[in-house]
Amino acid sequence: MSGRLLVVGALNVDMVVTAPKLPGPGETVVGADLQRHGGGKGGNSAVAAVRSGADVRYVGAVGRDELGMTALAELRAEGIDVTDVVIKEGSATGAALIVVDSVGENQIAVAAGANAAVAAQDVSTAVERASGWPGCVLVSTEISVAAVATAVEAATAQGWLCVLNPAPVEPGIRELLKLAPIITPNQGELRDLYRLLGEHGDPPVEMMAAAVASHTRAPVVVTLGADGVLSCGADGVSTRIPAGSARRVVDTTGAGDTFNGVFAASLAAGEDVTSAARRGVVAAALSVESAGARTSMPSAPTIDVVLATADSTNT
Numbered sequence: 337m338s339g340r341l342l343v344v345g346a347l348n349v350d351m352v353v354t355a356p357k358l359p360g361p362g363e364t365v366v367g368a369d370l371q372r373h374g375g376g377k378g379g380n381s382a383v384a385a386v387r388s389g390a391d392v393r394y395v396g397a398v399g400r401d402e403l404g405m406t407a408l409a410e411l412r413a414e415g416i417d418v419t420d421v422v423i424k425e426g427s428a429t430g431a432a433l434i435v436v437d438s439v440g441e442n443q444i445a446v447a448a449g450a451n452a453a454v455a456a457q458d459v460s461t462a463v464e465r466a467s468g469w470p471g472c473v474l475v476s477t478e479i480s481v482a483a484v485a486t487a488v489e490a491a492t493a494q495g496w497l498c499v500l501n502p503a504p505v506e507p508g509i510r511e512l513l514k515l516a517p518i519i520t521p522n523q524g525e526l527r528d529l530y531r532l533l534g535e536h537g538d539p540p541v542e543m544m545a546a547a548v549a550s551h552t553r554a555p556v557v558v559t560l561g562a563d564g565v566l567s568c569g570a571d572g573v574s575t576r577i578p579a580g581s582a583r584r585v586v587d588t589t590g591a592g593d594t595f596n597g598v599f600a601a602s603l604a605a606g607e608d609v610t611s612a613a614r615r616g617v618v619a620a621a622l623s624v625e626s627a628g629a630r631t632s633m634p635s636a637p638t639i640d641v642v643l644a645t646a647d648s649t650n651t
């Protein structure tokens with residue numbers, strides 16, 4: 337399987353402390369050694385996509401510093417085309433401070449740095465270069481809203497499939513929902529979108545997804561962690577896809593990014609939403625088995641084996 341995917345998003349270096357529990361407000365927790373991993377929702381999704389068999393071009397920004405050069409080298413080593421990464425003079429490379437607890441849950445604070453400086457023009461230049469190339473564009477919202485808007489508008493204008501991962505939900509993306517991107521929120525982000533659209537309360541996920549899909553007229557694919565994925569069609573009809581199984585949960589950081597990267601890569605390769613989401617949940621489950629967002633993101637053959645085993649068990 338090899339689709340062509342343009343990923344527009346944030347690239348960070350993750351500074352990770354594993355501690356017995358996550359700190360509460362004003363609380364100090366003590367872990368062992370500091371670990372450094374590649375991160376950022378854009379960078380993580382790009383790595384998941386390329387490992388799952390896609391050709392990937394990455395669009396984003398770093399600072400002219402050691403973290404930025406390392407982050408770029410890591411993407412290049414995966415086989416990702418980073419020609420469209422802009423080095424922002426005067427900005428630091430994005431960094432995330434992450435605490436992971438003993439059951440793999442995390443708490444993340446991001447210093448956006450160069451990610452916030454990704455400009456609409458940077459995206460336009462990359463889109464021009466990519467003219468006629470991608471099967472799909474995956475956009476996530478840890479970069480400036482202007483850059484997100486340019487990516488979604490360009491994908492629409494060029495007739496490319498567009499997946500928008502609203503993580504986090506920014507009020508400025510409301511207008512973009514009319515352009516019918518496939519949206520991939522988690523449950524909290526779905527609620528934020530629902531309220532952004534003027535709805536009230538906290539109804540069941542199916543109802544919120546249907547309300548958002550009636551606005552976008554496109555599938556809404558909600559990631560639910562250990563409960564898998566809820567895929568709601570443009571017609572408002574939902575299907576549940578169970579989570580893949582992990583042998584152990586070490587670190588859930590980047591599981592959503594893994595889903596998004598593999599999901600978008602599979603769409604780019606011509607799979608339908610349901611089979612793309614099935615590949616995504618399998619990959620996301622495997623990604624939690626090691627420390628660091630990207631360490632155990634799987635290859636295409638590994639995903640194929642897990643899917644084939646699941647299929648033979650179900651028949």
Ligand code: RIB
Nearest residue numbers: 348375376377432590629
């Ligand atoms: O989704 C996980 C990612 O969120 C981390 O890698 C961190 O960099 C933040 O962007």
